[in-house]
Amino acid sequence: MNTVTSATAAASAKRSVAVEFTDIVKAFGPVQVLHGVSFSLAPGRVYGLLGENGAGKSTMMKILAGYEQPTGGSVSINGTVQHFANSRDAEALGIVLIHQEFNLAEDLSVAQNIFLGHEKKKGLWLDDAAMERESAAALAQVGLKVDPRTKVRRLIVAEKQLVEIAKAIARHARLLIMDEPTATLTPSETERLFKLIAQLRADGVTIVYISHKLDEVERVTDEVIVMRDGRFVARAPTSDLTRQQMANLMVGRELADLFPPRDLVAHDEPPAMQVRSFSVPGWAREASFDVRPGEILGFAGLVGAGRTELFEGLMGLRPSSGEVQILGKPVHLRNPRDAARHGFTYLSEDRKGKGLHVNFGLRQNLTLMALEQYARPWLRPDAERAALGAAVKDYGIRTGTLEAKASSLSGGNQQKLALAKVLQPKPKIVVLDEPTRGVDVGAKRDIYFLIQRLAREGLAVIVVSSELMELIGLCHRVAVMRAGRIVATLDADHLTEEELIAHATGTIQDRA
Numbered sequence: 001m002n003t004v005t006s007a008t009a010a011a012s013a014k015r016s017v018a019v020e021f022t023d024i025v026k027a028f029g030p031v032q033v034l035h036g037v038s039f040s041l042a043p044g045r046v047y048g049l050l051g052e053n054g055a056g057k058s059t060m061m062k063i064l065a066g067y068e069q070p071t072g073g074s075v076s077i078n079g080t081v082q083h084f085a086n087s088r089d090a091e092a093l094g095i096v097l098i099h100q101e102f103n104l105a106e107d108l109s110v111a112q113n114i115f116l117g118h119e120k121k122k123g124l125w126l127d128d129a130a131m132e133r134e135s136a137a138a139l140a141q142v143g144l145k146v147d148p149r150t151k152v153r154r155l156i157v158a159e160k161q162l163v164e165i166a167k168a169i170a171r172h173a174r175l176l177i178m179d180e181p182t183a184t185l186t187p188s189e190t191e192r193l194f195k196l197i198a199q200l201r202a203d204g205v206t207i208v209y210i211s212h213k214l215d216e217v218e219r220v221t222d223e224v225i226v227m228r229d230g231r232f233v234a235r236a237p238t239s240d241l242t243r244q245q246m247a248n249l250m251v252g253r254e255l256a257d258l259f260p261p262r263d264l265v266a267h268d269e270p271p272a273m274q275v276r277s278f279s280v281p282g283w284a285r286e287a288s289f290d291v292r293p294g295e296i297l298g299f300a301g302l303v304g305a306g307r308t309e310l311f312e313g314l315m316g317l318r319p320s321s322g323e324v325q326i327l328g329k330p331v332h333l334r335n336p337r338d339a340a341r342h343g344f345t346y347l348s349e350d351r352k353g354k355g356l357h358v359n360f361g362l363r364q365n366l367t368l369m370a371l372e373q374y375a376r377p378w379l380r381p382d383a384e385r386a387a388l389g390a391a392v393k394d395y396g397i398r399t400g401t402l403e404a405k406a407s408s409l410s411g412g413n414q415q416k417l418a419l420a421k422v423l424q425p426k427p428k429i430v431v432l433d434e435p436t437r438g439v440d441v442g443a444k445r446d447i448y449f450l451i452q453r454l455a456r457e458g459l460a461v462i463v464v465s466s467e468l469m470e471l472i473g474l475c476h477r478v479a480v481m482r483a484g485r486i487v488a489t490l491d492a493d494h495l496t497e498e499e500l501i502a503h504a505t506g507t508i509q510d511r512a
């Protein structure tokens, strides 16, 4: 028996996993991000790990799963101190982390990804048939209907997330860490995940659930553990806390209203952008809409309704047909850079794939779409640096140093950088696809106020979101897409979640 199968067999022997963190310290170079964190996890319970962006949640869990090594302190598993050199050491004890930023090999198939590093063999050869069969079973458990031979590159973000979860299931985890697992999932996929969590828990699996969606934390966890600024703050049974109390513990102060009061839009101004009969073959059919300066227009719809693809088409990223006018002039946008020159920018929902170059510095990421501003005639790093300094302050980006790479930012702080980046070219129209994904409650509120300020300054803002409350609370009007068509455009005053869902699923008369 080789070491891989023996590790899997041992893990599947239904051992329980109890964890004790003692005085965990972590520094990246000169920057200390964890300052002596101690807490314990008991087997068979579901823990919600809460904290603001950059509080240290992912770093703590990467240490537990062997992806990072602590600078000080110890981790003990079932009473024995362990030093994991890598994630394999942790997996041998049944500890598996599902990454917040996906960690899949794009050019490999779904099955190859699921078994990466744990390949099954028949004699000297890879046993593809067995791996595809077991992958199919794991995919069925998470409810993903794709052929295990499909290349990961061809999947949409929600599907990639489900592959990450299936991968952990196939590895027979006894302690499973989910870092923002539902950020990209639809409500029905989320429901299925919750059922799976309940099954795993009944089976004695310990689960750590990291999420900024407090309603989910309330529903699925037994206990919450709160961190702030790299320190342990509090723990309590979930049922003892209201959501408001959870939020206050995270930010360390009382939080006021999440949404700013809605401003009026000037109705007599001509549209900033006018779209007529715009189609993206296979995705969007005959979409027509206007957005005015100062207006916040929402786009609702189920995953797969074609919202992202419609805007990717408008940016010139997909083949398309139809008419587009910007400030009254017909345009043909060939690519995002061309679109930016016309005053139209797009924040992708796929932050890691299309939004940021995570191996580049913060500065290069920030100014990439607005290079003209910083190159007169040569690139001026000092001007770029000043812009970064301003953005870090304006958007509350938490970073150790300005010279850091984007990959060193926490998930929510990467989101803020991506947002700053698309606003750098000072667009007239901006599309924000899932702008608050992975962002903590306090920062969410900051982003809503920022969006409103931009609209007040005359920007036309389009918000694509799966969070219905966000659309209702923030937008003036909400367009609903279903199966590639805009089926309704609704005034956000008095709009309800139920009404949006009814249009998105087609159980109500269309009102385009």
Ligand SMILES: Nc1ncnc2c1ncn2[C@@H]1O[C@H](COP(=O)(O)OP(=O)(O)OP(=O)(O)O)[C@@H](O)[C@H]1O
Pocket (backbone or CB within 6 Å): 028, 031, 033, 051, 052, 053, 054, 055, 056, 057, 058, 059, 060, 100, 398, 399, 400, 407, 408, 409, 410, 411, 412, 413, 438, 440
């Ligand atoms: N590889 C790295 N190099 C330098 N700094 C890092 C690195 N990884 C994380 N950090 C820093 O450590 C701090 C904690 O980050 P972490 O990812 O643990 O936060 P988080 O609580 O998971 O936040 P979020 O809710 O935004 O995901 C942040 O300030 C982050 O910038």
Ligand SMILES: [Mg+2]
Pocket (backbone or CB within 6 Å): 057, 058, 059, 100, 179, 410, 411, 412
């Ligand atoms: Mg994180």
